[in-house]
Amino acid sequence: MTFDVKLIRRIRKEFPAAEVDPSGRKRAFLDNGAGTLVTRRSSEAEARARVDWSANVGNYFPESKGASDVILEGRKAVADLLRADGPETIVSGESCTSLLFSLSYALSRDFKGDENIVLTGYEHFANINPWAELGGMDLIKEVRFANFHLESGLLDMEHMKSLIDKNTKVVAVTAASNVLGTRSDLVEIGKMAKEAGALFVVDGVHHVAHGPTDVKKLGCDAYVFSGYKLFSRHGSYMYMKPEHIENLNPYKVDPSPKHGPEKWELGTRDQAMFAAIKGAIDYLVWLGDPSSKDVAKPGPQRSGKLKQTMEKIEAYEKDLSRIVLDGYGKILGLRYVPGLTLYGPRDVNVKMGRDPTFAFKLEGLDDHEVSKALWDDYALAVGAEDYYSRVPAQYKTKTMLRATFVHYNTREEVLAFLKALNEIATKKKK
Template identity: 55%
Template sequence: MEGLFDQELIGMVRSRFPRAERDFNGRKRAFLDNGTGTLVVGRAAEEEARARVDHSANVSGIFDESRGADEVIHEGRAAVADLLNAPSPEDIVSGESATSLMFSLSYAIGKGLTGEKNVVATDYEHYANLSPWLELERRGLVEEVRLAGIKGDGALDLSHLGSLVDGKTCVVSASAASNVLGTKTDLKSVGRLAREAGAYFVVDAVHHIAHGPMDVQALDCDFLVFSGYKFFSPHGSFMYGRKECLEELKPYKVKPAPVHPPDSWEWGTRDQAKFAAIKGAVDHHVWLAEQVGGEFRGKFAGYRGRRKALKVALTAVEEYEKGVSRAMLEGVGGVPGLNQMPHVKVYGITDPGRVDERDPTFSFEVEGVPQDEVVRRLWIDHAIALRAEDFYSRVHDVYERPKLIRASFVQYNTLEEAEGLLRALAEKKV
């Protein structure tokens, strides 16, 4: 199915992103900083702008601008519910950022804890999914936060994680994929461990949300968080919460605020434009499904309407990106892959036969060249946009690397862009 994204379709996809076709110093730019934030699809930007002008009033009024705001919020919740295959739009909570939502969740869970329990997470988490739990430990509300290790090949050590979960585990929280290594987590296996322990199962889907379909019912998770700006939309984040969990937990809120979820979980005045924007990003994927849908005829029988369209579109994206990952690892256009360059050290899974286990996110170092200099030369000489940071990930603590260079690909990136990066690295033109 990688062939679904032929040159014509890639061109059509790129045309829907106003910033995808840009030049720098007379060169066609390759935007490979998607792990930090994707480009915004035109439909999302248009819907956001319309909401800011036409539906700018606060909710619950009887006049047009306010009624429009109510409608925009409802439609945005419904779009996110369909994206995640959540049972109801009322299971969707909005927030300023994934970090703020995770802290809100940890505070709510912490209200019922007295220090005997533990939390289990992993060594490749973003700190947005670590610091909220470590804060519970600091305050004495949990005994400890236990972290499952990373294997030598960059995969999560599931056996180690299983050994950490016990009868006192109250939360098991894991990323759907590492934002540094690109490694995907076997969430169903992690979820089973959480269920057996009677613990909340929390998924950080921020990095993975653009790379494949997510289904909270299939995962049987209690909470799942992602950010709009990692899904071709402006800033703003969303959390799925199992209905019973949203109702039984008591988040911090001001006294006059609503007492029933999802409103009780949302702090302050909501920005309805971000609901409009995320619906625009979802609409883009419905369009994408129309372009590739014939290849999936008869599949995904358990899905209907927009939910099926999103499953189709993101499955097609996932298959296309496997081809990009394979090209990055084994080479393309006569240029060797990352794992064939002795002067380049890649962190994470490097076996081209295991692209099913990773997102197209590649963190690396170039021997003898400072990371910031590599980034600068790739931009100035090759118009390749990426960066070197710690990316707020615990991976850098584990590997004792202050920063790594990261190239991250999404649906509008091309094999030609992958080849351009590989060629610059192979010819040591950095």
């Protein structure tokens, strides 16, 4: 394991709700795919900014200057996390859904009606409807979905390639499926998009907490993620190449700024949201080197530390995922639990690796029944839903159970989860 027991203990101290829920019940939180727990550094920073810098930006008194500073520092931290050029490339919004709607609207102003947009078959609807709406208004010809293999959960790259042609204006893909845990080969897909002269948009909402992100290496035109999936509160961020920030025309009111990220932001900003995401990113910087007292300088130094942290997280989560899939000692992993159907990659060593997100069903049992039993009898928070994803329907089902692990989850929690499923499955058989 890349995180030793002592470090895991320290990590869990950083999350006030890691051990117990608000009623005081000791439990394991495995619904991280729906939103992670919040690090205290994020909530404390948010509370401070809420009180100290409550004024609106643009004036001379300290509260107003402080608000501007908090917003700028938040943008800088996000830019370092994504390895983007600078704060001027980071747009904020209420949610990724709203940011993608803004983007699709701004792009559609130049469309003529014969264009197509290519997505994967495992997108969240946040990255479907913003594009499909354009079809509904005859602003594009169609949205095309690249198949994924139902058995392995992996994207059919040949099919993806075959869908992209000279009329493809946007290739928009999720970095990882929020149901299957499948990671998209973003570098290859990005190349396909560029060769066709299409824009390359990445939905990083599910993946951002699980590994390093480098928007420049990906060569993407836009990349979105949300704070509540990264140990912070709601509120979302979109990296955009500077030329798109400047040249596209999003919804805006006349007096709002005509340049820079503010041009894309509707109404006034909530400065506490920026303080909160910076708090979460400060936590990740700390995690890269917990013994160091040095404060990382914004820019390449902090960006480098964040990369190290995210690589460590990825390695630790891979260890957890291996146990989830293969089991440990006498405890069977998901691949072997009798009557359990597992969706998505069954091997942590697939080409792109996989996110620690596991969707499954237990034969003969209703998903909600299982979710309730996991909570009532085992204190395990595991969801049963459609996850706003196209995936369940493709397996001809409405819902699935889903457990998503993050780096504050422990091996003990993984084993408790597997033990519970083994017991539920065995009881069902009797």
